[in-house]
Structures are given as structure tokens and as C-alpha cells.
Amino acid sequence: MRRVSVDIGGTFTDCFLVWDGQYVSAKALTTHQNLALGFNASLEKAYAQIGLGLGEVMGEVDSVRYATTLGTNALIERRGPTVGLITTAGFESSVPLSRGRGYGEGLPERLRKDLPMAERPEPIVPIQLIAGVRERISETGEEIMVLDEEDVRAQVHRLVDRGAQAFVISLVNAVVNPAHELRIEELIREEYPEHLLGSAPVILAHKVAGRKGEYARTSSAIVDAFLHKAMYLGLSSLELNLRDNGHQRPMQVVHNSGGMAQLNSTDALQTIHSGPVSGIGASEHLSIEAALGNVVCTDMGGTSFDIGLVVEGGIKFYDFNPVIERWMVNVPMIHLVTLGAGGGSIARYDRLRQTVAVGPESAGSDPGPACYDRGGREATVTDADLLLGYLRADDYAGGHIALSERRAANVVRRTLAEPMGIDVIDAAKLVRQKVDNDMANGIAQELRARGYEPGQFTMLAYGGNGALHACGIANAIGIRRVLIPPFSSAFSAVGAGNMDQLHIHERSLYLQIYDSVTRSLLSDFDRFNTIVAELEDRGRSDLLRQGFEPAQIEHRLEVDMRYGNQLAQTAVVVGWNRITNSDELLQLIARFGSDYGKRYGEGSQAPEAGIRINTVRVASFVSTPKLRFSDVLAPDAERRPAPDPLRVEDCHFVGAEAAVPTGIHALADLAFGAVVPGPAVVVSDSTTYLVEPGWRLTVGRYGAGWLDRMVINAGENT
Template identity: 80%
Template sequence: MMERVSVDIGGTFTDCFLVWGDQYVSAKALTTHQNLALGFNAALGQAIGQLDLSLEQVMGEVDSVRYATTLGTNALIERRGPTIGVITTAGFESSVPLSRGRGYGEGLPDRFRKDLPMAQRPEPIVPIPLIAGVRERLSEKGEVIMALDKEDVRSQVRKLVDRGAQAFVVSLVNSVVNPAHELRVEELIRSEYPEHMLGSAPIILAHLVAGRKGEYARTSSAIVDAFLHKAMYLGLSTLELNLRDNGHERPMQVVHNSGGMAQLNSTDALQTLHSGPVAGIGASEHLAAETDLGNVVCSDMGGTSFDIGLVVEGGVKFYDFNPVIDRWMVNIPMVHLVTLGAGGGSVARYDRLRRTVAVGPESAGSDPGPACYDKGGRDVTVTDADLILGYLEPDNYAGGQIALSEKRATSLFQRNIGKPLDIDAVAAAKLVKQKVDNDMANGIAQELRARGYEPANFTLLAYGGNGALHACGIADAIGIKKVLVPPFSAIFSAVGAGNMDQLHIHERSVYLQIYDSVTRALLSDFDGFNAIVEQLEERGRQDLVRQGYAEDEIEHRLELDMRYGNQLAQTAVVVGQNRITRNRELLELIALFGRDYGKRFGEGSQAPEAGIRINTVRVASFVRAPKLAFSKVLPDPETLRPAPEPEVRKFCHFIGRDEPTDTGFYRLDSLSPGHVVEGPAVVISESTTFLVEPGWRLSVGEYGAGWLERQDIIGEAE
């Protein structure tokens, strides 16, 4: 019997999902930034209260407590971190400040990235005076060209300490091939400044954070990791101590942005960034497999942002191998995620240049929040538009916790947008809804078509607090005809945290010509290739054994970053077997790479005449964990029946209709699995609102799930 607690700690709310046997319970509480444990305890208290259990009983019996968190993301945005000193190879001190020459644009919206005359680099985490070069040099093969000068290292470390360094990053050229010099620098820092002098100043070695070459991105990875180390250590340690105080003796688990999880003592701060949205994609993958949905677009619409991910039938995973975190490129493998500045709190304004409306990326946040919160906010938002159009109940928003002021929203909408456009507030609200739905639809379309997919072949999975409210509008704009609002949609990322496998990814940069176009020879050093794979498997094995897992539970997945010749475009290939022992297996790998490359860039674009090489060897080591059962989420077609009459009817405004439309309002808890609600309709739950737009119908599933279909395809499907 599964008994598990999973938590997603966001900037505003802490979401909790409790699995107790065959009972699933969700709860929310405000995040308490001064002590994360207080918000966790409040959310868990709500959940166990629904099952009439005691805290001691739950904490003593659950098999695991799993956390996904935006703690690191918020600390990076707010620039809350220690003063960092960087030690690099002499002559390479400018690698980070120059940031490949394109650092001014990384992490910015397109319109700012293209504005070269006004380009401004981000305020550096590590200013130039805190970057020190030491005399040493390794070749690209890891051979010692210049031995490490120990006295020079001691001198540079003293300078950094005198300038206020509270943490150290050691990133030496080619250390991913031979880490000996980085390890020696760590020893010298420890001997020069033992803990009783500087305290527990963290020393981050770049080769342990990122195993691929690329000096700028690797150093940036280590810098971000060091910058977040203290905030993550204090925040997560507080949570772990709280578990101990309440009787939970098992190790705390932390979700990683690689799509897995690990114990706190095996987690780098950098691995926790964006772990909440990544957990949602993990839940989507599991749900899609259990319900045979096929291809799925994951869309998480919260108060501030709209996150997009892809789950493709056949198990193809999409990773970013050089993701941009805030304003810095790093080179850790992270589940691919696109974030748009579009959410319920996104600010709507009059665009004077185009004489229309613009939405986001700025957000009104939760304080003062949208104008309708009546907390003094003077900006109008998407939530204000939804209220004016009639989709929200002013006295029953967020389970009745927030009373909305329609009068204030209408007044400010008229002043900020209606007056400049010479239209009334309702027409302005329609423009805002249409604009934000189109922006989100365009983001999805761009993501799909860049990878060669058609939106019509996908189901939209809509979750987050505002996902069910805008799902039909997004789907209409993009040509998607089926939408699933998953169970527990408002806390779906917390649900995903409960489904993660224990996983570690290790990788190493290599330069392997598996086909040399000049000599027309295939790779012959199979032993050398297999030795690299074995080393990476051993690192993953040690990680998992250290956390208490038996060796026979551990599995490994081999991935290779491959390219034709010197092309910049490379493709990650998931290899079916972890060793190559003969030419036939090598030719099968080449054929697999060619098929994957053709799917991505178009059949016929393959260029084996340029040679084929491997740039990165990557091994994912994991232990499978029991998963939640979602096989009965979709409504059974045999049980579909009309819903009872709505509790109340109101007039709502919809895009494409000049006159207000009579709309039925339902309570989700008054509907049962199999009930069918014809649009237009609004279905309200304690945590979200389903908007069934004209031309759509909603079929209610288990655990509050909703299956939305365009009515013009229902006859075809039947």
C-alpha cells in the first residue's frame, strides 16, 4: 500500500498531495518564506484533517516525503546569496564577464534581445575583482602542460578572502577530462583556511557540477550553484529537521530538474531550479501513458507564468542541455521547458505603438495583486478580464478566501484600456482574453512546429490555477480539439513530485569519431568507449547505493550527443544497449542517429559524408518507484449522461459573440464521473474554474478531472 507526501513549494502557495492507500487528498497553504516548514505543516495539516489522521501517524508511516520548490529560483531573482570568489586558469579570467559575447540577450524576451543599441548585460553575480587566475594548464586530453603552482594558488585565495569571498568556485580549463588540478586547489584552500577560520565556506568544483566542456557555461553552472548553496541548505535543512521533529525518520527527497529526485545529501542547489514545473511534466508523462492519450502538450498556467512542455508518444524525452537560468547559460541536462510571461496576474495595458492591447510579461503578483483584489493595485490583469466577462464568482473565488471587486476591475479597465481604444470595459476585457489566449497558443505552436509536429495531433493537458479557465480559448486558437484538465489540476506539480523515480545523470565530454569521412573508417576502440560508459555508470551506482538502494535495483540509460562533422546542431540519441562490441552495433547506432536527425531536421538532411562524431556521453542511473494509479481518470464512454440542471444561470461574454450569452453555472462537487456539461458553461471547484466555451462540452472524470472536446468532432469520434 502506497503512503506518500509530495509538496510543491511555490512563491505564493505551498501545495500538498497526500496518498494514503487508495485515498488521494490535496491541500494548499500560503508559503512562509521565513520558515518553509510552517507553510508545509499548515498544508499537510489540512490534508490529514480530511482523513481524520494524526500528524504523528502520517509522518511515522509514509514511505517518503518529496519536495519540489522554487526556493532557488526566487533567491536567484532576488540576488540573495554569498559573495563568491572564482578561481580559474590564468588567461581565462574574462570567460565569465564576456559570456560568449551574447550574454546581454540570454534570458530576455525576444523584443529586448534584438535591441542591440540598448543592450545591457546583467549585473554579474561575481564581479571582475573576485575572479582570480592561477598558473596551470591541461591539454584537451587532460595532459599536464603546466603543473599547478601551489604558492600562486595560496596567494590568489588570500586576495579573494581579503576582498570578501564567502564561497569559492574552482573552474579550470579542461578539468572535465582531468580533475586533478581542481581537486588539488580544493585541498590548498582547506589547508590555508580551515573551517575554524572561515566557517563552512562552500567550495564548488566545476567538473562535479557539469561534466561537459564549454568553459563559460560550465563556470556559470558552478557560480549559480555556489550562489544558491546557502539559501537551499538553510531552507531545505529546516524542512528536514521539521520532518525529524514530527517523527519521520526516512531521508527527505528533493525533486531535480532532470526529471528525477534524490535525497537532500545528494542534491546540488542548481538541480532544484524549476523543479516544480518539471514535476508537472513528469506527472503529465505518467498520465499520458496510463490513459493512452498519445501526444500531449503540457501547459501550466499559474498566476505569473505559463509553462509549456512536450510528452510525445513513444517515450521520446526533450532536454535542454544548455538551459538559461535567469540570465545565465548553464550546461546541466534539464527537462525542456518554455516559460511565457502569461498568467492570471499578468498585467494588461494599452499598447500605444500598435494601438491595441498588450499582456505581460509583468505581473501584479499577489500583493497588491489584480485590481479586483481591491488591495490598491492600479494595474488591470487577465483575472480582472475574466471577472468582467462573467467567468468568476466574486464571492466564491479561491474557495471563498478572496472577495473580488467587479466594480473596481471595471472602472480601471475602462480607464486604462477602454478609454484609449474608445470601447467599453467588456470589449476591452474580450481583447485581453483573446490576446493572452493567442499568446499562449502561439507559444505552443512555435514549440511544436519547431520540432516538426502539428498541433492537431496533440491533446492539450491544462493545469495550474488558471489552466482550466483558458484551455478552450488556447485550443481554439491553435486548432487542438481535445483538452484534458487532469485530476488535482491546481496542484498537479505536487502530484508529479509523488511520481518521480530516484535518478542521477552523469555525463562527460568526449571527441569520438565514429565515422571518419576522410579515411572512411569506423570507430575501432570499443574498449575505450565502453570504459567511459562504465565509469559514468559507476558514478550513478555509487550515488544510489550511498542512498540505501541495492545494486540489483539500479538501471542505466545511455544517451549520446551526436553530430555530423563540425555542425553546431547536435542530437541526443537514446541508445538501446549500453555497450558496443562489434561493427554491426555501431552501424545500428549510426542508423538510429540518422533517423532521429531526419525527424528533427527533415528527411534527406543527413550528412554522413561530413563524418559522424560523439561529443557527449551521458548515463542516467535510476531506481524505479511505484506510481500513482490514473488509469480510470478519463470518463467511461458507456457511462456518459447529461448533467443535472445548473444551480444558477448568468450572462457571460464570449469572443466572437456581440451579445451576452446565457450560461449555466455548476459546482464540480455536485457532478459525478460521466456527467456531461454542454457549453457554454462554468464549473467551479474550490481550487479552479472550468470554462466550457460555446462549441465545447465537458465530460467529468475521476478525482475532478475534466475531458473537454469540441462538439464538431464528437460525432466523428462516436
């Protein structure tokens, strides 16, 4: 296996190289002006570790896989074309109204409750660029009103005159009959062929999202159109960079659905949050291999802190109406929660509460934290960690980034210590305590909202700062065991290397499978099976287009079910790909009832209201070879005392008034199974492991390690 996988983050670009059984990771600062530069720099560090050249690697690797934040950044910075929206006449206000809740979506809970000060986000499509056309399709797909083509031409001319550079077509009920959306696309091409208007993208909402819910489906298409240019130019430049360096195979792009596909089979919307989703995918794989049980995935990078769940050996949670930036969209995306808490998160004095606040603003990679000595003028979490003694100024990131303790002290003194009337170390402790508590609160809310207690979970701590803050987070939330996975600082890149080729297609329908009035089951399965076959054909076509053989393609059928007219829907994995008789239908109903009871409480099932299927979803995939990490964790039998530390230095810890003598170790000197009691700092080229007092680290392979609370028994640590 020869494979390169890359996670392009807001601060660092992580690279993971697999070469005939050798595993190598490397990091470089993200170059936002040209992502290829950061990729080349991180890849150069990786292949140099095993004595290879760039041409040799690029010419011979099986695949290059990207997970990127390019789309997220484009949304935040509002870099995109002027988008015009064509919708059914009478529904022009659907997007501006945003279900009446658009003021709060994408905001923290505190701001969602502040109704008097509520402000809606700046729209991607302003009202003057929304056009209604005369047409109508019924909820069953019947044509009620013929499309008025002259009206369409007039509305398209009006949008172009007002500056539209991209078009979104989202008509009511187009998911059940897209004929009018398809015809409008033809009319736009007739009126404005490429030699007149250029390559203006025309996005059809029914192709972006296959479920009903007109606002979310339209928002999905709008975001996709807005990101189209940035994603096309950014990812195309990356693919050209590969070509220039000798890689002739198609570039693979990680999707937020938990799979990947070639660039020509990727929508811009599918790349949002693909980096954090890669980390959750890697956590799922590791949890199954190592039988970890319930796992909470935590990814602390330079800009953000991402939380995901993998329950009982690999169950993933999906969001089917996730909020991206400030807009609800309609795509199946691996569920995650993102907090503005990373190494580069800016700390400031909160005058109202007379304390420290951290994030969500970040110093990023340019200029970065003040200690990077690149012009940063705000205190960050990394500055605080340096002042507390956890980071080595001359050995950070393998010595590639020299840190300035003087600049970190100056900026913490000016922005925090002096306004609060405390010394610099106490201010740094407050920053550390605040960011750890914020991350712990985010984990607790996520777990308890789903009916779990933190003590039931093992925490996976990864990302560039995961091993540095793991003990602080676990102390604040009450978790007793933390796993630092292999290649933790580049774990999302590792996950990108383990992705399957995957496409998800779905379609809304109204199908009553149990009628509570007549007490009868559905007996005609042809409509349901026809839809499943159509979705399988779409997924199969996607994968055949990418060069796979029909025998390699597998399908997984899921349905969204509900009791009667309840709003609550439950996604159920069917387990087979057709329903052919009543016994199979009853098995599906039983599975739905079981899943519903686990989620909402046993006894809450309501079959007396009837049972409906609202969405059919088919995941079409091709399994690819996986990396194996089942032997990287040291069992109890392998544990042995660690050698003496290289030196002992003073570090400062939250809750300890005075400095604490702390052993400094090099990870390269610690053998498999070595146990390092806290307090200790373990330094590697890519991350720093902080073992706080009361904890111990058991070292595994590839930088993996268990962090356990030490139990005090009869005066001895066990």
C-alpha cells in the same frame, strides 16, 4: 502507498496526499518569508479531508517530495553570497564575454533583436572577483603546466580580501582531468579552514557539469554557488519542519532532470524549474497510460505559463544547454518554455500600440490581484476573469479567499478602461484575449520550431488557471481537443509524487567511431566502456548513499553524436550499456541516422563527414511505485447528459457583444461521464472549468475532463 508531494509555486503551494488508495489535493498561498508555513497550511487542508492529524500523517508517510521555485526566486531577486571565480590564467574573460551572446540570452525574441539597446545582465561574479592561476591541462587530460600553488594561495588571498564568500573553481579541460581543481580546493581549505572563514562553499565546475564548453560549464558552477546558501537554508528549514512534525525519513527534492534525490545529494542548480518539470513528468506518465499520443503540456499558474512536449507516448525533450534566468548553463534539464502569463500577471495600457499588454510582471501572492483585497493596485488576469463572470466572488478556492468585484472593477477602470476610452467589461475582454493569444502563440512557436502542427497534439491544461483558460487558448491556436488531467490544479505536485530516484552523470570526450577518410569503424572500445563504467559507478554511489540496494539500481546509456565537425548534436539512447563489437556499433550509427533524419529531414545525414561521439551520459535510477490514472477518463460509452445547472448567470465572452446566459455547475454534482455543453462554468474547491460556447466538457474522475469542440451537424450538437 503513503506519500506527500508538494509544488511550491510563486503564488500557491500545492499539496498532494496519497494515503492507502485515497488521493487528496489542497492549496494554500505561498509564504515566501518561510516556505514551511505555506506547506503546513496546504498539508493541513489535505489531511483534514480524510480525517487525519498532522502527527499521524508525518509519522507514517513513506516519503515527502518537494518541487520548489526557491532557486528561481533567489536568482531573480539576486539573493546570494559574493562569489569569487578561479580559472586558468588567460581565460579570465570567458565569463564576462559570454561567447559574445550574453546580451540576448534569456530575453524574448523582440529584445534579442534590439542590438542598439542591448544590455548584458548584471554579473553574478564581477570582473574584480575573477582570478587566473598558472596551470594547464590538455584536451586529452595531459598536464602541460604544473599547478603553481604559491600563485593559487596569492589569488585566493586576493579574492578573500575583496569580499569573496563562496568560491568557484573552473579550469580549462578539467572534465577530462580534474586533478588541479581538486588540489585548489585543498589549498583553499588549508589557507582558510572553517574556523577562520566559516563554511564558505567551494564549488568545482567538473562536479557540477561534466561536459566541455568552458563558458556554460563555468556559468553552471557560478549559479550553483550563488544559490547554495539560499537553497541550503530554505530546504533545510523545510526538512527541520518535517522533523518537528514527526517525519524521520530524509526529504526528497525534485530535480529538473526529471527525477529526484535526497537533499544531501542535490545541487542547487538541479532544483531550478523543478515544479514545471514535475508537471511534464506527470503528463508523460498519463500519456502512456491513456495512449494519448502527442501531448503539449500547458501549466498556467498564478505567476507563469509553462509549455512542454511529450511526443508519441512518452518521448521527452531535454535541454543540454538551457538558459536559466540570463545565463546559459550546462546541465541536462527537461525542456520547457516559460511565459510570464498567469492569473496574477499584471495587465497594463500599452500607449505606443494603444492596446493592452499582459505580463511578465506578476502580483504574486502578496499582495496578489486587486480582487484579493490585500492591497493590490494593478489589474491582473484574475481581476478580468472575475469581471467577466467566470469566478464566484464568494466561492473562490473553496471559499478560503473572498474576492472583491468592486476593487477589481475600480482597478481595471483606472488603469485600462479610462485610458483607452472603453468600458470595464470591454477592457476585461481585451485582457482575456491578450493573455490567451500570448499563450497560444507560445505553444505554436514551440511546436512549429520542432516541425509539428498544433492539430497533431492533444493539449493538457493544468495548473490553478489551466481549466479556466483552456478553451480560449485552443480557440486561438486551432487545437480541437483538450484534456484537463486529474487533480489539474495541483498536477505538478501529482508529478512530484511519481518521480523516480534519478541521477545523471556525463563526460565529454572526442571519439571518432567512423573515419570517413580511411572508411574504418572504431575497433578499440575500451576507452568508451571505461568511461561508461566510471559514470555508472558515480550514479551507483549516489543511490547506495541514499540507502538503496545494488539490485534495485538500473542504468540508461545515452550519447551525443554528430557528423564530422557539425555544431548540431543529437542525443541517442543506446539501448545497451556497453559496446563490445562492430555489430553493436553499426546499430548505434543506424539509430543515430534515424534520429537525425527525423529531426533535420530524411536525406540530410552526412556520414561522409565522419561520425563522432562527443558526450557520454549515464542516467542511474531506481524505479518507485507509480500512481495509476488509467481509469479516470470517461470513454464515449460512459457519456450521459449532465443535470440542470444550479443557476444561470450572465457571462461575457470574447467575440460576443452582449452577455451570454451561462449555466453554473458544481463539479461535486457531476457524475462520471456527465457531458456539460457550453457555455458553462463548473466550480470546484481548487479550480474553475470554463466551457466556452461551441465546446463541451465530459467529466472524469478526480476532476479530470475532456474539452471537445462540438460539431454542428444538421442543427444538432454532437
